[in-house]
Amino acid sequence: MATHPYIPNSVPEVRDAMLRAVGAASTEEFFADIPAALRMQGPLAIPAPHLSEARLKRHVDGLLRKNTHCASQLSFLGGGCYQHHVPAVCDEVNGRSEFATAYAGEPYDDHGRFQALFEYCSMMGELLEMDVVNVPVYDGMQAAATTVRMAGRHTGRRRVVVAGHINPDKLAVMQNYGRADLDFVLAPFDRASGLLDMAALAGLLDRDTAALYVDIPSFLGTIDDGAALAAAAHAVGALLVVGVDPVSLGVLAPPASYGADIVCGDIQPLGIHMNYGGGQGGFIASHDDPAIVMQYPSRLFGVVPTSVPGEYGFGDVAYSRTSFDKRENGNEFVGTAAALWGITAGVFLALMGPQGMVELATGIVQRTAYAKQRLARIPGVRVTHEGSCHFREFVVNFEGTGLPVAAINAALLKQGVFGGHDLSTDFPALGQSALYAFSEVHTQEDIDQLCATLEKVIGQ
Structure with missing residues (x-):
């Protein structure tokens, strides 16, 4: 491998020193225990290095300019990551050095980080009406996967029935996490209403079932x-x-x-920007049932008295159940917590308060209802589950236009609009349909513009 200015171990002298330290004559000898069929036979496809910082910066800026983002386009995408207004104080607090730089919530000096996370957990507990809330894990999908494994350990059963209108990506993560000790069965939903088929569900639940998992609202907004x-x-x-x-x-x-019994989700809507695949944090919550609490693999923060009378501190609860203590015998590997996003969500919840959360959600319901009415009036367009209640998202069917969703979205993009999430592959029974999402950032004029643009591209 050629020497690369941004890969220190590519310097021949450094590589040779590392090999000497481990007693290997060559890189091939070092990797001898790995079967040849699993090793890459040839150099990595790494572009030639830019030999100056200025050239590298120009190259990266050029790549960034190719991106089209939701600050410059009108976006109705959702499906698990949402465009919300982020109050300036959220960015101000999560950018502070005592919070932004500490790995996994473990600075050498606390600087209030543990208390900030305790306050976040407390506010989430109030919102969820649950006693126990974890320090956030990677994202809501991991949280969902962990909750069903918790249920499996708690009940001693393998079978998990999952609502069929789940985000396919979330289902894939759940299956990946649970493949060694869980069996997953999908419960069908009614295509007309978008709700679970209760008769079919009853036939799937049995005494081998550890958990029924359902999203409310569902991935389809019902x-x-x-x-x-x-x-x-x-x-x-x-x-x-x-x-x-x-x-x-x-x-x-x-x-x-x-x-x-257990609740989970993603805190991204709580004051966290959409972040190119990041900006997610998964919460898990339950009642204070010791049998369930001991199944949490993630960190739990509480407040306890110290050795000084009248003084209290914030830190880990039931530490012995974690992989920090049990290592490979832990419930699951704890890994890196999304602690910074927990602090950010705590700032958001403190700023909004109960009345602010009511106003935020009410505004989204109103926009969703208006959008359903406006889109339903477009010739060839149908709101699939029009008779059902929705929060934030709903399915729009374009079969009547004679155009596939992909073509409609491509035409919308040329007009500066991100259309809905294409469902035609993941939910083929819904036909040429897309999932449209709305939040408080969308004005009535934005929704009217979407409809006018749709009428234009459909009529072309």
Whole structure:
């Protein structure tokens, strides 16, 4: 491999010193234990290096200019990552050096980080009406995967029934996490209403079922009857695990109120920018049931008295259950927590308060309802689950236009609009359909512009 200015170990003298230190004569000898079929036979396809910082900066700036982002385009994409207004104080606090630079919440000096995370967990607990909330994991998809594994360990069962209107990417993560000790079965949803088929679900739940997992609102934006789902799961001794958009709790009852045993989701809507695949953080919540609490693999922060009378400190709870303590015998590997995003979400929740969350969610419901009415008036366009309630997102069918979603989205993009998430591959039963998302950043004029642009591209 040629010497590369930004890969220190590519310097021959450095590489040779490393090989000497481990007693290997060559790189090939060092990797001898790895079967040849699993090793890359040839050099990495790394471009030639830019030999000055100025040239490298110009190259990177050129790459960035190719990107089209939602600050410059009108966007109606969603599906798990959402465009919201981020208050300036969220960026101000999460950019502070005592928070931004500490790895996984473990600075040498605390600087209030543990207390900030404790306050975040407390506010999330209030929003969710749950007693225990974890320090955030990587994202909501990992949180969902972890919750069903928790249910499997708690019940001693393998079978997990998953609502069929789940985000396919989330399902893939859940299957990947649980493939060694869980079996996944999809429960069908009704194409007309977008709600779970309760009769079919009843036939899938049995005494081998560890958990019923459902998102409320669903990936398609519909809102199932949580109390009926809880009753069905509990009738066979299974746990009800609910994935939830935390913003929706400004208008929807929290899952704990209708019988959910474990709740999870993503905190990205809580003051965190869409971030090129980042900016996600997964929360898990439950009641203070020791049998379930001990199944958490992630960190839990609490407040405890110190050795000084009247003084308290913030830190880990039930540390012995984590992989930090048990290593390979832990419930799961803890890994790097998304602690910075937890602090950011805490700032957002403190700023909004209960009334602010109600106003935020109410505004989204109003925009969603208006968008459903406006889009339904476009010739050839149909709101698929028009009779159902929706939060933030809903399915729009374009079969009547004679055009595939991909072509419509390409035409919209030329007009400066990101169309809805194409569902035609992941949900073929819905035909040429797209998932459109709305938030408080969309004005009535934005929605009218979307409809006018759609009419234009469909009529061409």
